[in-house]
Amino acid sequence: MRASILALTRLRSSSASSQSHLLRRSYSSDSVPERKVAVLGAAGGIGQPLSLLMKLNPLVSKLALYDIAGTPGVAADVSHVNTRSEVAGYAGEEQLGKALEGSDIVIIPAGVPRKPGMTRDDLFNINAGIVKSLCTAIAKYCPNALVNMISNPVNSTVPIAAEVFKKAGTYDEKKLFGVTTLDVVRAKTFYAGKAKVPVEEVNVPVVGGHAGITILPLFSQAVPKANLADEDIKALTKRTQDGGTEVVEAKAGKGSATLSMAYAGALFADACLKGLNGVPDVVECTFVQSSVTELPFFASKVKLGKNGVEEVLELGPMSDYEKQGLQNLIPELKASIEKGIKFANQ
Numbered sequence: 001m002r003a004s005i006l007a008l009t010r011l012r013s014s015s016a017s018s019q020s021h022l023l024r025r026s027y028s029s030d031s032v033p034e035r036k037v038a039v040l041g042a043a044g045g046i047g048q049p050l051s052l053l054m055k056l057n058p059l060v061s062k063l064a065l066y067d068i069a070g071t072p073g074v075a076a077d078v079s080h081v082n083t084r085s086e087v088a089g090y091a092g093e094e095q096l097g098k099a100l101e102g103s104d105i106v107i108i109p110a111g112v113p114r115k116p117g118m119t120r121d122d123l124f125n126i127n128a129g130i131v132k133s134l135c136t137a138i139a140k141y142c143p144n145a146l147v148n149m150i151s152n153p154v155n156s157t158v159p160i161a162a163e164v165f166k167k168a169g170t171y172d173e174k175k176l177f178g179v180t181t182l183d184v185v186r187a188k189t190f191y192a193g194k195a196k197v198p199v200e201e202v203n204v205p206v207v208g209g210h211a212g213i214t215i216l217p218l219f220s221q222a223v224p225k226a227n228l229a230d231e232d233i234k235a236l237t238k239r240t241q242d243g244g245t246e247v248v249e250a251k252a253g254k255g256s257a258t259l260s261m262a263y264a265g266a267l268f269a270d271a272c273l274k275g276l277n278g279v280p281d282v283v284e285c286t287f288v289q290s291s292v293t294e295l296p297f298f299a300s301k302v303k304l305g306k307n308g309v310e311e312v313l314e315l316g317p318m319s320d321y322e323k324q325g326l327q328n329l330i331p332e333l334k335a336s337i338e339k340g341i342k343f344a345n346q
């Protein structure tokens with residue numbers, strides 16, 4: 001147990017490091033609540049390392065690994081890691097209900113990734129249907145679970161999930177999250193490199209959505225403060241917005257970010273688990289139902305609690321450049337949200 005807590009502690013960003021102390025102080029091994037986490041798409045490029053990282057998380061007691069194929073092998077492999085959770089693999093649609101039953105959190109990295117030259121929206125035709133059917137099953141088998149949506153295009157898959165849950169009568173806006181943590185992870189890394197500050201001390205909110213210009217890092221709010229030139233901020237913003245494409249091009253046809261995404265997905269799920277367990281002041285950027293702008297969904301800092309979203313925080317002070325970026329992203333994000341809603345209601 002101690003080894004796994006240490007492993008998890010290394011996973012954390014600096015902003016969360018005080019929480020890991022809190023965790024160690026406030027939970028003895030037998031007082032940690034039972035929590036079941038299901039990973040849908042667990043045999044994939046993200047699913048496999050994400051499953052391993054969730055196996056390292058001492059807050060998880062049951063880990064259900066689901067995919068259309070390949071999960072028995074992944075589950076057998078991951079299950080040998082000597083940490084708290086029991087692991088079970090489920091393959092094929094007839095086993096989806098069992099995988100989901102009793103889940104506190106469902107993480108969804110199921111679906112196809114980009115190839116060079118594609119946008120995330122080019123994945124819509126395949127991934128929208130996958131997400132719709134998985135969410136239909138979630139509504140049936142674990143309607144109270146928190147859903148962490150990784151499948152792209154997140155700007156549309158989250159609205160699809162919301163519509164599916166509304167139709168099923170199970171929608172709770174506090175429990176549906178688009179995972180945008182990788183944008184924050186990238187913004188922190190790139191900022192630390194440019195500002196020459198220790199990366200583990202960096203925090204940067206990233207708001208908006210999860211595609212191109214809809215990704216809006218707020219470097220004016222970055223800590224530690226650094227006096228970067230406007231040109232540097234523009235270059236950092238562009239690199240954060242194009243971070244996914246940078247990886248897609250480097251992988252040259254073999255998919256998109258998997259390892260950094262697994263890390264980001266594990267960080268976000270860990271924050272959700274902490275919130276569920278009553279750890280105070282857990283704040284992450286995530287794409288949720290929102291009224292901070294005119295759009296029905298928006299990524300911003302969100303306080304996580306025992307029921308999921310506890311509070312969607314305001315965007316805070318922005319530079320003129322960021323204000324312009326916000327204006328520029330609204331039409332694209334609006335169209336992606338509407339596309340998802342329309343698809344789900346067809």
Ligand SMILES: NC(=O)C1=CN([C@@H]2O[C@H](COP(=O)(O)OP(=O)(O)OC[C@H]3O[C@@H](n4cnc5c(N)ncnc54)[C@H](O)[C@@H]3O)[C@@H](O)[C@H]2O)C=CC1
Pocket residue numbers: 040041042043044045046047066067068069109110111112113114123127130134149150151152153154179180181182183210255256257258261
């Ligand atoms: N939110 C984010 O920041 C990021 C999102 N992504 C997205 O995550 C998704 C997955 O990416 P990878 O793991 O690289 O792809 P992958 O192709 O390596 O793995 C996807 C897995 O999903 C499974 N799958 C397909 N249909 C399914 C279904 N109906 N039920 C359960 N599993 C199903 C496949 O069998 C496969 O194992 C993509 O849509 C990608 O664009 C990727 C990186 C970052």
Ligand SMILES: O=C([O-])CC(=O)C(=O)O
Pocket residue numbers: 113114120152182243244245247248256257
């Ligand atoms: O770029 C992609 O297609 C995958 C993704 O969402 C990311 O890496 O941010």
